[in-house]
Amino acid sequence: MSGAIDPNSVALSITNSSIIVDRIYTITSNVGIQINTSGNSAPTPSISNSVIVGNNNGVTVSDGGNTESLLRPIVLNNNTIAFNNNGVMVNVAAGSPVDFVQIINSILSGNASVPTLSTPRSGYAVSSTTADRVTLRFNNFFNNGASATNYADDTNNIGNGFDPAALNNGRDALGNVPGDPAFVFPIDPRPEAEGPLRFFVDGNYGIRIQSAAIDAAENASAPTLDFLYRSRVTIPGRGYPGTGPADIGAFEYNGTPTNPSFPIIVPTASSGGGSTSTQPGGNTGGTTTGGTTGGTTGGTTTGGTTTNPVPQPTAKPVPQPVAKPVPRRPVVRKPLPKPPVRKPVVTAPVRRPVVAAPVRRPVVVVKK
Numbered sequence: 001m002s003g004a005i006d007p008n009s010v011a012l013s014i015t016n017s018s019i020i021v022d023r024i025y026t027i028t029s030n031v032g033i034q035i036n037t038s039g040n041s042a043p044t045p046s047i048s049n050s051v052i053v054g055n056n057n058g059v060t061v062s063d064g065g066n067t068e069s070l071l072r073p074i075v076l077n078n079n080t081i082a083f084n085n086n087g088v089m090v091n092v093a094a095g096s097p098v099d100f101v102q103i104i105n106s107i108l109s110g111n112a113s114v115p116t117l118s119t120p121r122s123g124y125a126v127s128s129t130t131a132d133r134v135t136l137r138f139n140n141f142f143n144n145g146a147s148a149t150n151y152a153d154d155t156n157n158i159g160n161g162f163d164p165a166a167l168n169n170g171r172d173a174l175g176n177v178p179g180d181p182a183f184v185f186p187i188d189p190r191p192e193a194e195g196p197l198r199f200f201v202d203g204n205y206g207i208r209i210q211s212a213a214i215d216a217a218e219n220a221s222a223p224t225l226d227f228l229y230r231s232r233v234t235i236p237g238r239g240y241p242g243t244g245p246a247d248i249g250a251f252e253y254n255g256t257p258t259n260p261s262f263p264i265i266v267p268t269a270s271s272g273g274g275s276t277s278t279q280p281g282g283n284t285g286g287t288t289t290g291g292t293t294g295g296t297t298g299g300t301t302t303g304g305t306t307t308n309p310v311p312q313p314t315a316k317p318v319p320q321p322v323a324k325p326v327p328r329r330p331v332v333r334k335p336l337p338k339p340p341v342r343k344p345v346v347t348a349p350v351r352r353p354v355v356a357a358p359v360r361r362p363v364v365v366v367k368k
């Protein structure tokens with residue numbers, strides 16, 4: 001795959017909006033999801049059940065420098081954030097509200113630049129310009145930052161009681177878990193890595209039985225159903241006191257891996273409206289194998305905006321309202337089918353009927 005990520009591309013930009021972003025893919029953008037806030041009681045979005053992979057920056061949160069207060073914290077819950085140069089970048093000022101961003105139940109894996117011969121890998125799973133503005137709880141960290149094996153450099157300037165080095169010794173006091181999320185088939189869509197084409201053909205960010213994410217989520221903060229509308233499943237012997245049955249990340253491990261042959265797994269719910277798609281365990285996901293090779297391949301935003309005029313600064317956002325918006329299929333283009341190869345028509349040589357020459361009887365001259 002040639003080319004590079006468009007340095008100006010933003011797959012989804014959200015400014016002072018309480019939109020609920022649910023079940024999208026965003027890949028190969030300069031910024032996957034850009035969140036901007038400003039002013040007093042700024043509305044804030046929530047991002048859940050989404051797959052944010054292979055962007056320069058997966059999510060960027062920018063306080064314009066004048067955000068006095070937020071309606072509620074920005075919440076990122078149960079997302080799979082992998083193979084971005086930086087997973088989540090938080091640009092906040094010293095005067096920014098304290099409880100600015102909450103990252104909960106999310107997989108943060110492989111967030112670092114792709115190293116070259118002259119440049120070593122760099123980047124962070126989560127980085128903040130000002131400490132104590134980001135809360136990290138019940139996330140799964142793996143292979144982030146300059147060092148693939150040392151957790152101490154996975155994040156930068158977080159504060160709020162989070163110490164990435166503690167993950168070198170196992171699960172921390174905030175419920176964050178180190179270890180391999182064990183994706184089914186984690187194709188890195190960045191052009192300098194495996195590229196978007198292979199991602200669409202083979203990528204699969206479901207998790208396998210070996211995953212550190214299984215049953216390790218804070219259930220109260222997890223959507224009832226996963227990206228594919230699958231119910232939560234308890235796997236015997238997994239999880240921790242007070243966690244589960246929900247898994248960390250966008251995909252629940254339900255005992256059988258998602259089919260690696262049909263990788264880019266998207267919900268099958270139609271976007272036509274009218275039907276609700278909240279039946280537990282109903283859809284198990286259709287598949288779309290795409291082939292767009294453009295710089296920005298965004299997902300669609302589902303959910304619309306919630307307009308809540310009553311400021312609730314202390315209210316914790318309740319994930320998953322009962323009436324769920326009908327999600328749209330992420331925009332994943334199917335490649336045009338190749339025209340069938342026509343075999344040349346081979347005409348059999350016409351066989352001419354063998355015409356037997358009349359048998360000539362010898363003329364017998366009978367002598368008298």
Ligand SMILES: [Ca+2]
Nearest residue numbers: 144145147150
């Ligand atoms: Ca690291």
Ligand SMILES: [Ca+2]
Nearest residue numbers: 215233245247
């Ligand atoms: Ca589970």
